[in-house]
Each structure stands twice: as structure tokens, then as C-alpha cells.
Amino acid sequence: MKNILDVISQTPLFGGLPADQLQAIRAIAVTRRFDKGERIFSEGQPGSGFYVVMSGRIKIFKVSAEGKEQILHIFGPGEPFGEVPVFSGKPFPANAEAIAPSQLLFFPKQAFIALTSATPSLALNMLAVLSLRLRQFTVQIENLSLKEVPGRLASYLIYLAAEQAAADTVALTISKGQLASLLGTIPETLSRMMAKMAGMGLIEVEGRTIRLLDRDALENLARTGKLMGIDG
């Protein structure tokens, strides 16, 4: 079995915290075992605390009115779950069940809140840890998106121009967040790609209005998915 402090220091929530704060978090952690098929918490229950998986596998799921189960996530070693409702003071939005014999670390909400109140720098350090990770993930998504998103964006703009019977100016009819999701990326990456395409003279963006400045280049991009210089 892995050392509890190792598990804590390797989970994305706490990784990178100073040693004394890791120890303080270790001090409030409780080990819990669950059999395969055992329920951990249910939708609507008050969030009494959050978990980190030490071993095993946990499914997070909802059950529809017709009794159909929909799995939202499966979490494995090192991964936290239940922390979003616990931090935001909301009840659990879904059910959690062990799908293999599992050992979990449980962090009781009250003890965690008392710890962050007594040690204000803990919450700030956790914010730093999560912000840094978020930034790294943004870069990762951008790198992964670079291959396909510019082509998909070009296709979508050409489709919009046809649909709106417009020669060269289209109006986005959905929010930037929705468009990013439709194209398989995130708003930050979409913004950066649009800025690059604008910088290359392909489009001009003004709010939700986009002018298609170089139709040939956009059609080529939609066809080949290649935008010279977009990753340079």
C-alpha cells in the first residue's frame, strides 16, 4: 500500500504544497475501504467531505427518471472526487460507487475548512497549484487542438457564410464558449487561433461579427486542415 503522504502530495489538488501543509492535510485524512459495488455517497446528500483514491476504481454516475444509469467519470489512484460540491457548499450532484475493492482517503469538510481558516496561506497555495495546472492544461489542449481546430473553424465559417447567404461577413449565432466546445477546444485556444488567423489576414473579428478576408485561404485550410505558421 502506498504511503498516505505520497498519495496526498501526488494528487493534483495538493501537489506542490510545502511539506508542513502536506503534513497538516495528512493529519485530517481518514482512510476508508469500500467493497466492489458499495455506495460511497448519493446524489442530493450534503457534501460531508471529499475523497482521493488510494487504490481501486470509483464510478460517478446519475440515474435517469427511467432508471437508466449514466456514468459521468471513473476515477483511479491519485484522483480526487467530490471536492467541487464540498468546496462550493453544495450537495453531491451525483452518486459514487466503488467498481473494484477500493481504498480511499476521506477529507472531512469541517476539518478541511477549519484548516484553511487557521492557515490562510494553504488556500492561497492550493489556488496557486490549481492555477498553474490549469495553465499547463490550457497549453496542452492548445497543442492537441492545433492539428484540427483551425480547419474545423474555417469549415464552420464557410458553412455560416453559406447559411447566412453572406459574401464575406458572418455573424456568430452561438457564444464563444459554445463554438469552442463545438470545435472540440476551449475558449482560450479558440481566441488565440482567431487572433492568429486575423494576424495572417484571413479573417477580421469584431465581437460576434467575422469578416472572411481571404476566402481561398480559408477554403484551403478547411480542406487540408493546414494553416501555415499557426503553430510557429
Next chain:
Amino acid sequence: MKNILDVISQTPLFGGLPADQLQAIRAIAVTRRFDKGERIFSEGQPGSGFYVVMSGRIKIFKVSAEGKEQILHIFGPGEPFGEVPVFSGKPFPANAEAIAPSQLLFFPKQAFIALTSATPSLALNMLAVLSLRLRQFTVQIENLSLKEVPGRLASYLIYLAAEQAAADTVALTISKGQLASLLGTIPETLSRMMAKMAGMGLIEVEGRTIRLLDRDALENLARTGKLMGIDG
């Protein structure tokens, strides 16, 4: 110009906070303008506060001993920067400069810390916001990685087997984090893929030792990049 409260509520750091906390954050925000080419902060300076871009574009860069500039990030509207060192109490690790006329929101460190101390639920809510976003990004990276990572992982395992002159058992010589980065994904996704491949009888994982159970299937996966059922 965009409403300051809109910018605050749409930035990943604060999006989803309750209205009264957004107002409290608005109350400590200071608007600052920078000309193109103007320095915002320099490497090594104490982090006196962090920024959110309202308009314009900011480059974050380092300068090598030889005077060569390396750009780390370019941030645009809605994006925060400088918050990681400020939250963790460290000096700025790089320089920031406006590459277009820019308007920024500045959040002074002391006022922000005073605010989180006076309102403990603010830090917890921010942790909830960042945790949720991190989870969404993890799913996004997993979806983007599914196409190529299993094939790359299979190739890497076959390469390791050849290099280690092993018939069917290889030892990973790098950490899981490094391997994830090498394959273009993140540790969480790599773990999940390995678990799936293990569940399908392709490999058996024990710590850093991996047994190649079905060499033909792995070679096929490395060649075609397709793993039946990996995304099902």
C-alpha cells in the same frame, strides 16, 4: 469597453462565483493602461498583485544569459496572468510586456489576501471553480488524446521491449509524468488508458513494470492507432 464586472465574471479564476463575491472582487480591482511595448512587471520582482486582460495582448517572456528572448505565453482578453506567483508568495518568474495597447485589471495582493481572509468562502469557492475547470480540461484532454495516444503508447512499449531485449516484460525508465508528457497527454489520461489496455488483456501493469500480453494487438495498435473499445 467591456464592463469590469463582466470581465471578472468571465475569467476562469472567478467564473461561477456568487454575485456578492464578484462584487467584492470588483471593489479591489484597479484599471491600468499600458502602451505597446510597455513593461508590466519584470522577473524577480515581488508579486505585488495579479492581472486580468480586459483588452489588448500581453507577452510573458524570459531573457537568456545571451540576451535571447523566449516567449512563454501570450495572453488576451479574459485571461489572468501573474496569479500563480502572487498566490504562492513568490516573485514573478518572468517578464510581462504589452504587445498591443492594453487595458488590464490589477488585483493588489494585499487587498486580495485581506478579502479571502475576511471571506473564507471566497477562497473555497475559487477552489471549487478551479477544480471544476480542471476536471473539464482533463476530460477535454482525454477526448483529444484518444485518437493518438494509445497508438503512441503501444509504439513506445514495443520500442522499449526491443531496447531492453525483453520478450514480453519492460521496465519504464522514466516517471509516469514524463511518459505522459512524451506521449502528448497528462498522467490522468495515461493511467486511464493503461487501465483500459490492461482490462482488454493487452498489457499488465505493476508499478513501473509492464508485461506485454498481446504483442500482435499492440503492434496492430501501434500501426493503425486504433484500439477497439478504448473510447467506448
